[in-house]
Amino acid sequence: MEQRIGSSSQPLEGAGFDPAFIPGLTSPASRPTEEDEPEQKPEVAETEEAGTASADTAEAAPSEQEEDTEVDGPVFEASDRRARLVADHRGVRLSLDDQECEFRWDEIGAVETETARFGKRYTVTVHTPDRRWYPIEIEAPARSHFKEWDAQLDAVLDAYFEEDAG
The missing domain is CATH 2.30.29 (PH-domain like)
Incomplete structure (x- = not known):
């Protein structure tokens, strides 16, 4: 007859051991900063910055407005x-x-x-x-x-x- 030495219990999983187990409990990953981005050629960076700045502003504006404006609904x-x-x-x-x-x-x-x-x-x-x-x-x-x-x-x-x- 074979016997195992040691614990036969499985490792525990769940919120008590892993906070990421619960959706919404941990904060979302942060956006990369300028220091994290790779170096680009100056002339390419200037043209891309001009194009992406307006796109970033357009994307960020609705979310900022949504949080700042009061919704006329029940709370x-x-x-x-x-x-x-x-x-x-x-x-x-x-x-x-x-x-x-x-x-x-x-x-x-x-x-x-x-x-x-x-x-x-x-x-x-x-x-x-x-x-x-x-x-x-x-x-x-x-x-x-x-x-x-x-x-x-x-x-x-x-x-x-x-x-x-x-």
Whole structure:
């Protein structure tokens, strides 16, 4: 009879060991700087800079305008001393202490709310289509805020969240 010496358990995977396991938790890769780009001939660089400067400005302008301008839609925001939840036209953003994650509306399968039977905890869980869920608990100043928060979150979900009919 053969016996193996050592552990038979497999290495663990998941968010506890790899923060990149959760989409939206880590920041996107930074753009290369001028120092990272290879050297070009001066006359070629000048003509390319003139052509790409207008293209870069045209591409960057809509995203900057989108973030700077206020959208006339519903916004839900709830926070306590540690946790914060924001739902608006861009999606849902969850923050707990120094950890943050952001979900665009097309990355969300469902949003579920739950209130504690006793106490003042308001739990919002974001479900993704790949069967993962991300709950956040926010302590309300009073239990009377639960109905108000449910109504505000429902208004945001009705305005921006589209369920696939099929």
